[in-house]
Amino acid sequence: MKKILLMALSIVFILSIALTGCSSNESSSGSGGSKKQTTLVFGRGADSTSLDPAVVTDGESFKVTKNIYDTLVEYKGQTTDVGPGLAESWDISDDGLTYTFHLRDGVKFHDGTDFNAKAVVFNFDRWMTGKKSGKFAYYPSMFGGFKGDKGHIIESVTAKDDSTVVFKLKRPSAPFLKDLAMSPFAIASPTAVKKYGKDYGRKAAVGTGPFKFKDWKSKDTITLVKNDDYWRKGQPKLNKVIFKVIPDNTARLNALKNGEIDLMDGVNPSDIESLKNNKDLELFYRPPMNVGYLGFNVEKEPFNKKKVRQALNHAINKKALIDSFFAGAGEPAKNPMPSNIAGYNDDIKPYDFDLKKAKKLLAEAGYPNGFKTELWTMPNPRPYMPAPQKIAEAIQANFKKIGVDAKIVTMEWSTYLEKVSKGESPMFLLGWTGDNGDADNFLYTLLDKDAIGSNNYSRYANDKVHELLIKAQSETDENKRNELYKKAQVIIHEDAPWVPLVHSKPALVGKKSIEGFKPHPTGSDKLNTVYFK
Amino acid sequence: MLETATNKPPVDPQIEEEKSTPLFSEVWKSFRKNKLALIGALIVIFLILLAFTASFFAPEGINEQKLSMRLQPPSADHWFGTDDFGRDILSRVMYGARISLRVGFIAVMGSIIIGTLLGILAGYYGKVVDMIISRIFDILLAFPSILLAIAIVAILGPSLRNALIAIAIVNVPNFGRLIRSKVLSLKEEEYVVAAKSIGMKDSRILFHHILPNSLAPIIVQGTLSIATAILEAAALGFLGMGAQAPEPEWGRMLSDSREYIQDAPWTVIFPGVAIMLTVLGFNLLGDGLRDALDPRMKH
Amino acid sequence: MLSYATRRVLMLIPVLFGMSLIVFSIIRLIPGDPAQTILGTKATQEAIQSLHHALGLDKPWFVQYVSYLKDLLTGDFGTSIRTNAPISQEIWPHLAATMELSFVAMIIAIFFGINAGIISAWKQNSIFDFTAMVIALIGVSMPVFWLGLLEQWGFSLELHWLPSIGRDNIRNAVNPITHFFLIDTLLQGRFDQFWVVIKHLILPSVALATIPMAIIARMTRSSMLEVMRSDYIRTARAKGQRMFWIVYKHSLKNAFIPILTVIGLQTGLLLGGAILTETIFGWPGIGRYVYNAIQYRDYPVIQSGILVIAFFFVMINLIVDILYAVFDPRIKYR
Numbered sequence A: 001m002k003k004i005l006l007m008a009l010s011i012v013f014i015l016s017i018a019l020t021g022c023s024s025n026e027s028s029s030g031s032g033g034s035k036k037q038t039t040l041v042f043g044r045g046a047d048s049t050s051l052d053p054a055v056v057t058d059g060e061s062f063k064v065t066k067n068i069y070d071t072l073v074e075y076k077g078q079t080t081d082v083g084p085g086l087a088e089s090w091d092i093s094d095d096g097l098t099y100t101f102h103l104r105d106g107v108k109f110h111d112g113t114d115f116n117a118k119a120v121v122f123n124f125d126r127w128m129t130g131k132k133s134g135k136f137a138y139y140p141s142m143f144g145g146f147k148g149d150k151g152h153i154i155e156s157v158t159a160k161d162d163s164t165v166v167f168k169l170k171r172p173s174a175p176f177l178k179d180l181a182m183s184p185f186a187i188a189s190p191t192a193v194k195k196y197g198k199d200y201g202r203k204a205a206v207g208t209g210p211f212k213f214k215d216w217k218s219k220d221t222i223t224l225v226k227n228d229d230y231w232r233k234g235q236p237k238l239n240k241v242i243f244k245v246i247p248d249n250t251a252r253l254n255a256l257k258n259g260e261i262d263l264m265d266g267v268n269p270s271d272i273e274s275l276k277n278n279k280d281l282e283l284f285y286r287p288p289m290n291v292g293y294l295g296f297n298v299e300k301e302p303f304n305k306k307k308v309r310q311a312l313n314h315a316i317n318k319k320a321l322i323d324s325f326f327a328g329a330g331e332p333a334k335n336p337m338p339s340n341i342a343g344y345n346d347d348i349k350p351y352d353f354d355l356k357k358a359k360k361l362l363a364e365a366g367y368p369n370g371f372k373t374e375l376w377t378m379p380n381p382r383p384y385m386p387a388p389q390k391i392a393e394a395i396q397a398n399f400k401k402i403g404v405d406a407k408i409v410t411m412e413w414s415t416y417l418e419k420v421s422k423g424e425s426p427m428f429l430l431g432w433t434g435d436n437g438d439a440d441n442f443l444y445t446l447l448d449k450d451a452i453g454s455n456n457y458s459r460y461a462n463d464k465v466h467e468l469l470i471k472a473q474s475e476t477d478e479n480k481r482n483e484l485y486k487k488a489q490v491i492i493h494e495d496a497p498w499v500p501l502v503h504s505k506p507a508l509v510g511k512k513s514i515e516g517f518k519p520h521p522t523g524s525d526k527l528n529t530v531y532f533k
Numbered sequence B: 001m002l003e004t005a006t007n008k009p010p011v012d013p014q015i016e017e018e019k020s021t022p023l024f025s026e027v028w029k030s031f032r033k034n035k036l037a038l039i040g041a042l043i044v045i046f047l048i049l050l051a052f053t054a055s056f057f058a059p060e061g062i063n064e065q066k067l068s069m070r071l072q073p074p075s076a077d078h079w080f081g082t083d084d085f086g087r088d089i090l091s092r093v094m095y096g097a098r099i100s101l102r103v104g105f106i107a108v109m110g111s112i113i114i115g116t117l118l119g120i121l122a123g124y125y126g127k128v129v130d131m132i133i134s135r136i137f138d139i140l141l142a143f144p145s146i147l148l149a150i151a152i153v154a155i156l157g158p159s160l161r162n163a164l165i166a167i168a169i170v171n172v173p174n175f176g177r178l179i180r181s182k183v184l185s186l187k188e189e190e191y192v193v194a195a196k197s198i199g200m201k202d203s204r205i206l207f208h209h210i211l212p213n214s215l216a217p218i219i220v221q222g223t224l225s226i227a228t229a230i231l232e233a234a235a236l237g238f239l240g241m242g243a244q245a246p247e248p249e250w251g252r253m254l255s256d257s258r259e260y261i262q263d264a265p266w267t268v269i270f271p272g273v274a275i276m277l278t279v280l281g282f283n284l285l286g287d288g289l290r291d292a293l294d295p296r297m298k299h
Numbered sequence C: 001m002l003s004y005a006t007r008r009v010l011m012l013i014p015v016l017f018g019m020s021l022i023v024f025s026i027i028r029l030i031p032g033d034p035a036q037t038i039l040g041t042k043a044t045q046e047a048i049q050s051l052h053h054a055l056g057l058d059k060p061w062f063v064q065y066v067s068y069l070k071d072l073l074t075g076d077f078g079t080s081i082r083t084n085a086p087i088s089q090e091i092w093p094h095l096a097a098t099m100e101l102s103f104v105a106m107i108i109a110i111f112f113g114i115n116a117g118i119i120s121a122w123k124q125n126s127i128f129d130f131t132a133m134v135i136a137l138i139g140v141s142m143p144v145f146w147l148g149l150l151e152q153w154g155f156s157l158e159l160h161w162l163p164s165i166g167r168d169n170i171r172n173a174v175n176p177i178t179h180f181f182l183i184d185t186l187l188q189g190r191f192d193q194f195w196v197v198i199k200h201l202i203l204p205s206v207a208l209a210t211i212p213m214a215i216i217a218r219m220t221r222s223s224m225l226e227v228m229r230s231d232y233i234r235t236a237r238a239k240g241q242r243m244f245w246i247v248y249k250h251s252l253k254n255a256f257i258p259i260l261t262v263i264g265l266q267t268g269l270l271l272g273g274a275i276l277t278e279t280i281f282g283w284p285g286i287g288r289y290v291y292n293a294i295q296y297r298d299y300p301v302i303q304s305g306i307l308v309i310a311f312f313f314v315m316i317n318l319i320v321d322i323l324y325a326v327f328d329p330r331i332k333y334r
Helices: A002-031 A059-068 A117-128 A138-143 A176-180 A190-199 A249-257 A269-276 A306-314 A318-325 A355-364 A388-400 A413-421 A440-447 A463-474 A478-495 B002-006 B013-018 B024-033 B035-057 B089-125 B127-141 B145-156 B160-187 B190-197 B202-238 B250-260 B266-293 C002-029 C034-042 C045-055 C061-073 C087-122 C127-140 C144-158 C181-187 C191-228 C231-239 C243-280 C286-296 C299-327
Strands: A039-044 A073-075 A082-084 A087-092 A098-103 A154-161 A164-169 A211-217 A221-226 A240-245 A281-285 A290-296 A330-332 A372-377 A405-410 A427-433 A498-504 A507-511
Touching: A039 A059, A039 A249, A059 A211, A059 A221, A059 A240, A082 A087, A082 A176, A098 A117, A117 A138, A117 A154, A117 A164, A117 A190, A249 A507, A249 B250, A249 C144, A269 A281, A269 A507, A269 B250, A290 A306, A306 A355, A306 A478, A318 A330, A318 A388, A318 A498, A372 A388, A388 A405, A388 A427, A413 C034, A427 A440, A440 A463, A440 A478, A463 A478, B024 B035, B024 B266, B035 B089, B035 B266, B089 B127, B089 B160, B089 B202, B089 B250, B089 B266, B127 B160, B127 C002, B145 B160, B145 B202, B145 C002, B145 C243, B145 C286, B145 C299, B160 B190, B160 B202, B190 B202, B202 B250, B202 B266, B202 C144, B250 B266, B250 C144, B266 C127, B266 C144, C002 C061, C002 C299, C034 C045, C061 C299, C087 C127, C087 C181, C087 C191, C087 C243, C087 C286, C087 C299, C127 C191, C144 C191, C144 C243, C181 C191, C191 C243, C231 C243, C243 C286, C243 C299, C286 C299
Parallel strands: A039 A240, A372 A405, A372 A427
Antiparallel strands: A073 A082, A087 A098, A098 A164, A154 A164, A211 A221, A221 A240, A281 A507, A290 A427, A290 A498, A330 A498
16 A cells, blocks of 8 residues: 555656756747747637738737738838838829829749739729628728729729839829728739639738748747848848747737737737736737727716716716726827827817816706616727727726716627617727828717717717818818818717727737847837847 | 425324324434534524514624724724724624525425425326426536526526526425425325225325425435525625625625735634524534434435 | 448538538628728728639629639649638648647546546545535536636636647747647657746647536446446446546546547537637637628628538547447337
């Protein structure tokens, strides 16, 4: 008997020695020893859906495609200002209807074929005639529809010669260049698209970008390798990038702390405080291009009363919310769009946190004792709101103090969107991440009466606002255009269809040795400048 | 239905003799000797008391947020520490007992009622009815229970009530099969055959003979199922498919605070201990009841 | 005997058929629209409509069911709505991951469970017996996800002994052949990777093994106690033979039936518990695969995934039942 016990004990002993012994070589094998690290593992919450950027709308796909493909024009640095990309330069006619792009010479796709004007035309043709397939979701929302649709703004795209492309528009569009810089409108190799047909985007993805697609293990990893012939000389600096899916935020951070990955997004705000003190890790903040808000259904009792909406605006302590659940990584919002977007009205005085005023307004509106209602909240974290459930709880507690008794309701994401857009929820948490960094993409998309039933979930309709926003769409003078948006924001502030809560600066965290990583406000990053110290 | 079953119906003394359900005093005698079972019973009684008195004894309410007091370690003021909203974890764990017990009891009651009904139909009427019901049980049992529960919650929407319904449905076949086999064996017993031959009505036979005789295994299985149900509810809560914030359901509390495990381990430890103790209590009690009520069910 | 097995297999057909029907109708009842989920907030109503059409979601549900069944019979599991990839290709790595994890967990459970049970019975009422049985009692009542969290906290976050997530080293990934990484690494002679894979397996499989281990220990102990009282053992004891090994051998034989039962019962729990374990340990298994598909309303994946899981569950139970019949002559087959 004793023998058995002894045996068991010694097995346990040996095992534990073996385990501790190997823990030391884990860390060294992880980063490749003393040699400079050239492989970056990027941990993220979900897999991409396709590597054909034109057919997707999710950030997880763009995160990868942005490294495989280039666009005609690109956002500069960490802004949404437009600079050269595959097009070295461009001219715009005085009436704002003709755009002529001069393309970079000698650029090749990863499959060895030439990038030229024909390739650009091929790509645009593919998107604008793709209505039937139902695949190209982004194209119609940015360019007003498909070819043949009434709202479609592109008249024609033609190749003047090998390195010149001419776009003719039906009417001037202020955000046109910014649209072209968006990830979905990246140029893919026509040869590869034709060759792979239906499988393009899964078995193959061929662009001109800094990294080449190597392989994709579904729901697990996507591996990209260096494109040695990248047109930006000396870049990329990494040899390999692996995108690794780890759905759970906490598990992902654990993996980073353990050295299993190098960089990750989707950090729990609650973890940020302790990360600040971590010597091995560094925090990166993405500049905000989003808004997280509490929307009211302005068609529903009692939110059809302006005073009720204003009262609730006074009842939320945004600063406490941001400190507790964004770990300070966010700006309190007073307008429906973030301050780095042209046309932002900084003169607006925010509704301050004042429960007395809130109570008074409620009483004036005829609800001295408050009321019962529902507060709908999103089921999972979004970039603009990393902990929606907890934020809902905190808001619920705030409202309780002025007698508004809100029950928290949540459901699966697509159902949530569907029901909220049908106007079924009295009060809801939502948000928006900008596409192209233009004011139109916030104000018109989210609060114009045309957008009721799609993204205007508050069902807010104000004719004056509508007039201003429509006028701004075709105004080409930057200053005049900004004035129009500022005016619109004043009216929206007074009407208070939302409580704009926060413009969050989503945090990323990575190894201290990472250099040259500059997160872009759009949410997807080109990693061509990244390297390890 | 259970109440009717416990009221012992007046029956022919001859038939009475044949019954095998042990008397209460005997059960108690053998139960008392079983120390583990007593511990289990004590845990369960303690939890029930806790659940009923949480509103008097809990040091604070479940939802009193003090953001300035976030993630405080256990102290004299907060025995179990505070969570990320600065809420008192001890109070929340105490209220959590109420939620878990309610889910356990109601879900299992639901499964017992539906399961018994279907089991009797299948066992007593046999043939096609039996075929259909048994196949349905087979099919339901062919899915791992938590997966089936997740699917049901996905249909109904995530909430504590829907998790409860899902758990009840998932456990129906267990009781259904139990009752069915009991009915099948009882049907052949002489006194039932006799009752049938003297023209006793089906419903009378069912309620007066078959159900009372199935009581023991139902109680045993029911107690053990409460343990499983509580565990399943916690698992659903953990996956975000059960209780919704700010309800202090233990599984939910775990998933809400797991991100703090390194900085504030008490937020994770106490709800987990609570789940474990509760499940342990019902398991011990169930085992004890099985040994006392129906020694043959032992392996 | 053979006819019993045949009958059991034949009985499976309606069960599988019913399962496919149930799964199919369940997921059609789940609110939510895959098109909306795929296209997100930016979608126009038109885009959603045309995607519906492309996915065949605008047809009546029985038409969809019949075409689904037809495909299924030809071995076509459908195509994932979300990734556009054939499910039959996608599913195997996930299934293999879960099978490997469950298998290792079962081995751990059986090895430690049986030994603890035997020793406990052998040294009845000793300190070992007492400790082992208390541990087993606690183990039976253990919320797996909680145990997993604590393990991860202790052994990987604080002590850094073991990796916290995944199946292999991401930077030095296993080159999959069968997708059972233990086998793949051996086939390729990569013993370094084999060891890495083992290290990844330890925490999740121990978490997963806890409950079955506790149950096996308790069952083995009680069946052992009966064995010890048997004449056979008494005689052996009287003859003064080396008792421990006799008891050991004898009880192993006897322990087989309870273990079979537990395997049958626990496989379902394992597959279910795997969803939780996989969440915590970032294990790319089938539970997670299906769970994610539910989140995205990826109908084909949900239905094929659940069916595959259920199929395995049913098959394992079938095998257990048949083994029962082979090993325990007391069981009569109708």
